[in-house]
Amino acid sequence: MNTPHPSAPAVRAEGLVKTFGEHRAVDGVDLEVHRGEVFGVLGPNGAGKTTMLSMLATLIPIDGGDAQVFGHDVRREPHLVRQLLGVTGQFASVDENLTATENLWLFARLQGLGRAEARSRGAHLLEQFDLTEAASKPISAFSGGMRRRLDLAASLITRPPLIFLDEPTTGLDPRTRGQMWTTIRELVLEGSTVLLTTQYLDEADQLADRIAVIDHGLKVAEGTADELKSSVGRSTLQLQLADAADLPAAAELAEQLLGEAPVLSPESRRVNIPLQRTDQSIDVLVALRDRGVSIESVTVQKPSLDEVFLALTGHDTGGPDSTDDPGDATGTDASPSDQPTQMEVSR
Structure with missing residues (x-):
């Protein structure tokens, strides 16, 4: 060869x-x-x-x-x-x-x-x-x-x-x-x-x-x-709160930190927070902990290749x-x- x-x-x-x-x-x-x-x-x-x-x-x-x-x-x-x-x-x-x-x-x-x-x-x-x-x-x-x-x-x-x-x-x-x-x-x-x-x-x-x-x-x-x-979109921090009553406070805090209002899903107690950088998720989580907001689950969702191709x-x-x-x-x-x-x- x-x-x-x-x-x-x-x-x-x-x-x-x-x-x-x-x-x-x-x-x-x-x-x-x-x-x-x-x-x-x-x-x-x-x-x-x-x-x-x-x-x-x-x-x-x-x-x-x-x-x-x-x-x-x-x-x-x-x-x-x-x-x-x-x-x-x-x-x-x-x-x-x-x-x-x-x-x-x-x-x-x-x-x-x-x-x-x-x-x-x-x-x-x-x-x-x-x-x-x-x-x-x-x-x-x-x-x-x-x-x-x-x-x-x-x-x-x-x-x-x-x-x-x-x-x-x-x-x-x-x-x-x-x-x-x-x-x-x-x-x-x-x-x-x-x-x-x-x-x-x-x-x-x-x-x-x-x-x-x-x-x-x-x-x-x-x-x-x-x-x-x-290249085609930002990551999203997806939170599910233990108590739906904490949704307004979590949304207000996220907006203060990142300058953009998150999307709320009250029926599932979810907060979807757009991120400019993935490491911003840490700032949000620390601030929510300090505020006493209890979180059941945390996910950072990147755009999929499907979204890229589309x-x-x-x-x-x-x-x-x-x-x-x-x-x-x-x-x-x-x-x-x-x-x-x-x-x-x-x-």
Whole structure:
């Protein structure tokens, strides 16, 4: 396998553009993915996430801008780039007519491993992804979660330092999603870098060290989950008082301290106090204690990623079960053969 440049980021893209006819599926996106992180690309159906990933993976041509993977130019050195990454697309790329063992052996041989090494590597991956008991079963007998795990295992045959995961948990039940999240975290702990596209807001929140929000081919925001949340709204201190009779005094005190009237919910004895800074909650709590106001529960509520996405794009992500085929948005985007699959990268 080719060696990454020691000082280069895992991925760097500047002004990345992809057009299909008059439609700009990716419109000047800048991206930098640091080594050893999970970088999340969050966006609705048709936003351009898969198209962007396909360009970075050398599966479709770049129409504008530049991109490097570990310092290697994606357009000029595609053969080197392919040696440095593994890709798991939205749809399983395994052969339905083969067993799990046969699929992994096939992928290993296609990537140049000898027969003995291919068998050994396949057996190790089946054990790592908890598929040993199903090793001899045809893929047609696999559940959706088992297929996704096998697809991810196939992308790791050569232990690439960079892994592209395109909607890795779409259609999975909550338990299997949790297993995939654990696997992704383990890959990073073992030294991999992960570029993850998703429509699941909670998935980006749980897994990603940093997040880029993509909409209509444009990057509309980037940052950590906390940074994105802070950019669109303030935190709220939510108090439930022991005695509803203390609500007026609590509201008056909060307004004196922070200069803004809180929202009261007398029926539930709640006070919702907007905060300019999270640490202001301490001042309010100390003042209420000194006033003798008894509090049953305290919560500091940050804006959610749902609120972030709605504020940035004016709509939600379009539902977790939809796919990111850019053709859904315009009817003119990439054909199914343009979508990233492990088999295409292996070639």
